[in-house]
Amino acid sequence: MSLKEVYNIWAPFGSRWIDWVRPVPFVSINPSYVIREWIDDTIPTICYMRDYCKDMAIIIDLPAVNSIKEGIALTAFGYRPIPIFNGTNPMPNTKATTNNLLIGPLLIWGASKLHDLSLKADANPVFLLDKNRLQRYKIDPSVFDNSWDVYSQDLPSAEYFLQHGIHKILVRSDYVERDLGKILYQFQKRNIQILFTNGYEEAKKIKIKKIREK
Amino acid sequence: MKLVSIPHDQFARYRVDAIFDCYKWDPQFLDDGTLAQHVLVITEEEYEELVRLTEALDFETREAEMFLNHHLDLAKVLALPKKISHELKKMSNYDPNRHVRLMRYDFHPTIEGKWAVSEVNSDVPGGFAEASLLPKLAIQYLAPNQYVSIDFGERLSGAIAKKIKPHGTIMFVHCTSYSDDRQVMQYIGDKMDSLGFRAIYGAADHLRFQNQEAFSILDGYQGKVDFIFRFTPLEWLKDIKPKTWEGYFDTITPSCNHPISIFAQTKRFPLIWNELAKHHIKLDTWRELLPHTTRVEDARGKSDYIYKPAFGRVGEKISIPDACGKEEYQAILKAVRKHSKDYVAQKRFISKPFETPEGEKFHVCLGSYTIDGKHAGFYARISKKARIDSSAQDIPVVIERNS
Numbered sequence: 001m002s003l004k005e006v007y008n009i010w011a012p013f014g015s016r017w018i019d020w021v022r023p024v025p026f027v028s029i030n031p032s033y034v035i036r037e038w039i040d041d042t043i044p045t046i047c048y049m050r051d052y053c054k055d056m057a058i059i060i061d062l063p064a065v066n067s068i069k070e071g072i073a074l075t076a077f078g079y080r081p082i083p084i085f086n087g088t089n090p091m092p093n094t095k096a097t098t099n100n101l102l103i104g105p106l107l108i109w110g111a112s113k114l115h116d117l118s119l120k121a122d123a124n125p126v127f128l129l130d131k132n133r134l135q136r137y138k139i140d141p142s143v144f145d146n147s148w149d150v151y152s153q154d155l156p157s158a159e160y161f162l163q164h165g166i167h168k169i170l171v172r173s174d175y176v177e178r179d180l181g182k183i184l185y186q187f188q189k190r191n192i193q194i195l196f197t198n199g200y201e202e203a204k205k206i207k208i209k210k211i212r213e214k
Numbered sequence: 215m216k217l218v219s220i221p222h223d224q225f226a227r228y229r230v231d232a233i234f235d236c237y238k239w240d241p242q243f244l245d246d247g248t249l250a251q252h253v254l255v256i257t258e259e260e261y262e263e264l265v266r267l268t269e270a271l272d273f274e275t276r277e278a279e280m281f282l283n284h285h286l287d288l289a290k291v292l293a294l295p296k297k298i299s300h301e302l303k304k305m306s307n308y309d310p311n312r313h314v315r316l317m318r319y320d321f322h323p324t325i326e327g328k329w330a331v332s333e334v335n336s337d338v339p340g341g342f343a344e345a346s347l348l349p350k351l352a353i354q355y356l357a358p359n360q361y362v363s364i365d366f367g368e369r370l371s372g373a374i375a376k377k378i379k380p381h382g383t384i385m386f387v388h389c390t391s392y393s394d395d396r397q398v399m400q401y402i403g404d405k406m407d408s409l410g411f412r413a414i415y416g417a418a419d420h421l422r423f424q425n426q427e428a429f430s431i432l433d434g435y436q437g438k439v440d441f442i443f444r445f446t447p448l449e450w451l452k453d454i455k456p457k458t459w460e461g462y463f464d465t466i467t468p469s470c471n472h473p474i475s476i477f478a479q480t481k482r483f484p485l486i487w488n489e490l491a492k493h494h495i496k497l498d499t500w501r502e503l504l505p506h507t508t509r510v511e512d513a514r515g516k517s518d519y520i521y522k523p524a525f526g527r528v529g530e531k532i533s534i535p536d537a538c539g540k541e542e543y544q545a546i547l548k549a550v551r552k553h554s555k556d557y558v559a560q561k562r563f564i565s566k567p568f569e570t571p572e573g574e575k576f577h578v579c580l581g582s583y584t585i586d587g588k589h590a591g592f593y594a595r596i597s598k599k600a601r602i603d604s605s606a607q608d609i610p611v612v613i614e615r616n617s
Contacts, residue, residue, distance in 0.1 A: 013226040019242045023233045024393045088396040093434040142433040153243045160245045
């Protein structure tokens with residue numbers, strides 16, 4: 001599978017929401033990569049929801065590997081996974097704050113799963129984030145800082161969500177990170193309901209507090 | 215000048231080609247695609263005129279910055295950030311022959327049928343792959359024999375290669391957390407790799423300076439650096455702690471751009487022109503093309519002036535009433551009142567919109583590059599609003615053959 005083919009499976013022409021698929025991890029995949037390394041390809045069981053919810057989008061904010069796998073799991077309910085990973089890779093053999101090495105292989109694995117599915121063109125999105133994006137600790141100044149934040153421009157606007165029938169956003173994480181919270185606060189102001197689950201409990205409505213700039 | 219369309223049924227494939235073959239890693243911004251469905255076509259006559267005007271502007275800019283570098287007392291009018299001002303005297307050893315000087319001048323067609331230049335991107339202009347690979351890709355989707363394009367990347371890589379020893383190491387200094395910075399660096403880095411040089415990618419604080427020479431401390435790539443390509447703006451560099459950045463100002467390691475770029479980067483640059491004229495530094499082309507620019511205080515009550523931040527980027531925080539929301543407009547005016555020295559007032563020009571074959575109208579900002587005084591290519595953006603900002607779209611520029 002060429003890199004363009006992998007990308008086109010995650011972002012098939014003519015489907016809604018696919019314009020937000022971030023190309024960065026796809027262009028970083030080693031073109032000669034084939035799935036031969038050991039990948040734990042078990043697909044997790046989703047126990048925090050039972051059905052497709054037609055007015056709800058989901059944001060999964062877990063370590064990238066788990067995020068991709070959970071995104072694939074949610075295809076069983078009819079959701080379309082939209083990876084929005086945006087971290088770059090360091091030079092070979094350079095210590096970096098964030099390890100993106102498994103994202104490419106998992107995206108290829110995910111493409112092989114998505115290839116066999118026929119999701120609806122207007123299927124609601126599951127945006128996939130990498131929780132490790134915020135690892136900023138540098139043990140010394142020589143480390144390459146490839147941490148990153150998610151910004152409002154990386155997601156559709158509240159208006160776009162509402163125009164397309166999305167009135168609720170479910171966040172699946174262990175807690176709402178600061179960068180994501182800033183975006184969700186703006187959605188909440190425009191009357192989009194924010195729900196939260198830690199993956200084990202049913203989704204609950206939460207209120208996002210205004211996050212002040214440092 | 216005209217806008218032609220990428221065939222509608224081929225745009226999705228064009229977009230993917232742009233992502234994978236043209237380093238377009240940021241094709242979406244909020245609800246808007248950042249890649250235009252059109253191509254900007256200029257005539258050979260327009261091309262020649264733009265080359266002439268761009269090189270004239272560049273000659274004047276470089277004359278001015280060389281003069282200011284040796285007359286720093288005059289530069290106080292520019293109100294540069296204090297941390298940067300303190301380092302300027304280190305630049306007395308600046309030798310333009312040692313470094314690569316890259317700039318991009320933003321041209322706008324006006325309803326009078328003339329050009330207006332809104333600013334020069336003097337410090338860290340971007341858009342490299344969009345100015346090199348994207349036009350070639352677009353021509354494949356149009357009529358290949360009808361158009362030609364300029365390969366900016368060839369000219370930039372060639373200019374760098376002249377200033378560095380064979381197989382030398384180039385550090386591409388950028389904000390490593392931003393993939394949209396990396397895409398710019400990666401394109402030109404790959405070009406340099408293909409010419410036999412060694413490209414390494416790091417942050418501004420991965421360079422340290424000894425005896426005015428640059429050394430990399432990047433993990434796994436420690437050692438002497440033969441060329442610095444800086445994409446971190448100077449006004450961000452100054453905030454790095456601990457302070458390891460002052461060496462950029464007096465380094466003898468060749469660089470692009472050297473901090474000499476700061477004089478023209480501030481939008482307050484025109485405020486010093488009358489003083490420069492007293493010293494026989496002529497800026498006639500600038501005066502012809504740049505709308506009247508003055509201190510905020512001098513424009514109070516004049517409705518035909520807009521406010522621009524002295525160190526604004528990608529068109530942000532410019533007070534064009536019909537191009538920004540009411541809330542944003544009021545916030546800008548408040549900031550101008552509070553920090554007037556951080557802004558300038560500029561007489562508004564009326565941009566001429568161009569119509570696509572489908573009947574949509576777009577405003578155009580045509581960036582024209584120079585490298586060491588010579589014209590080097592184009593990078594353009596279009597927008598339905600008169601302000602070309604983050605929501606604008608990148609559009610390839612091609613030249614239509616006369617015959």
